[in-house]
Amino acid sequence: MKQIRFDRFGLPSRVAYCVEVEDPGPPSPWEVLVEVQACALNPADLARLSGRYGELPQLPATLGLEAIGRVMACGASVDQLCEGDRVILLGNENWCQQRRIAASLVHKLPPELDPLQAASLKVSACTAIELLRRQSQLGPGAWVIQNAPLSSVGRAVMQVARHDGLRTLNVVRRPEAVSEVLAAGGDAAILAGDRLVQEAKATMGYALGGLVLDAVGGEGVAPLGELLEPGGTIIQYGMLSGQPTQLACEDVIFRDINLKGFWLARHLAQVSHQHRDGLMSEATDLLAKKVLQAQVAATYTLDEITAALRHFETPGRRGRVYLLPNGPVQHLYSGGHQDHG
The missing domain is CATH 3.90.180.10 (Medium-chain alcohol dehydrogenases, catalytic domain)
Structure with a gap:
């Protein structure tokens, strides 16, 4: 073979x-x-x-x-x-x-x-489900901020979030990507740059986000920390930039912003078969309902x-x-x- x-x-x-x-x-x-x-x-x-x-x-x-x-x-x-x-x-x-x-x-x-x-389903859908439903506690209408929305996981995050009553603010690096994100199901998209924090806050109605999903790393993570409510969490699941993740000391110390990693392969190896099968069933159910595409x-x-x-x-x-x-x-x-x- x-x-x-x-x-x-x-x-x-x-x-x-x-x-x-x-x-x-x-x-x-x-x-x-x-x-x-x-x-x-x-x-x-x-x-x-x-x-x-x-x-x-x-x-x-x-x-x-x-x-x-x-x-x-x-x-x-x-x-x-x-x-x-x-x-x-x-x-x-x-x-x-x-x-x-x-x-x-x-x-x-x-x-x-x-x-x-x-x-x-195994990686993109299951990662999105775990990040949105297991790794954080988000109430209806909460903002989820992510920086790789047009990746396979990013698209699944937008789809699952919309189904679950959450809103996504998606950071992109190309002007033409804004329309792509909105067509893919994102609630809002803004360009990375010097005015990211101001534009993001205005887009969210000056509310703060409940969760940041980072697939990039590097210096671009620090501004995202400013968009989180005190005690909020940044989950890093990718390393597209290849650079060390940076956070502002003020956000970590005074606003209790947390950074944690998520690696699906290790997660699946550690959970019970019942948990793993339940996760796969959730993913297949969302695909059958055409939530995931x-x-x-x-x-x-x-x-x-x-x-x-x-x-x-x-x-x-x-x-x-x-x-x-x-x-x-x-x-x-x-x-x-x-x-x-």
Whole structure:
């Protein structure tokens, strides 16, 4: 079968390559064999390829955080899944054609879900749900401020927040991004710059925000701290700038502004299976209700991994990039037979 590998860290499109490896073989009693159908490329995948992730593998290695697939065979002791079920893979290393994986590391999906949309749930949707519903206590109408609104997580934050009765103030760096954010479901969008604090306060009616979601880091975080109510929290879940996060001492000391990190991979490894499955069920429910909707930029085969990664790295890219390890994928639901390829 085909698999994506890398044996050195560096520019993702230069270090990842497609190879032929042995098939995984039949599942053990507690495993399932899954045909991988769609993988959503994720910034964390690129960070791992670049050697800038929180947990790096021993090389050579494979990768792939987000994927869905079809159960090809079940081990003798697996009784909650059947051949043909579509599942989301909760483990990593999914950029391949087949996975033999513990049955406890897959989550059964409703057959009517769009496969590419479902392939985007594990990271973006689950991160948004955790940040808005678990990591903070926000009342109806509270303002959530974020600085990467057009990322996959940022879009999910806007969608979940609107569904939950929260409002989002979205900081962008390009004038044309303002209209993109509003079209994507954001309540307000402002440009980063010297007047950010004044414009943000005016936009929020001089109320203060309840939560800041930071995916960038660097010196741009300090102004966002000024927009929080006393005792408010900044949750840093990304590091797009690659720079140390800065906060004003006055905000930390006199206004009790808190900074904490959130890493979904560690979080999922620490919570109970019940919590994890509940989170996945929340995400699939929001997708079924069409609350969540990811833009699709393009799909590629495993052989086209270099082109896929170059596309993903393109500045201003709109939508998610996917790998289709086994070719075009169809809906399983009898009500639709849409191909993706």
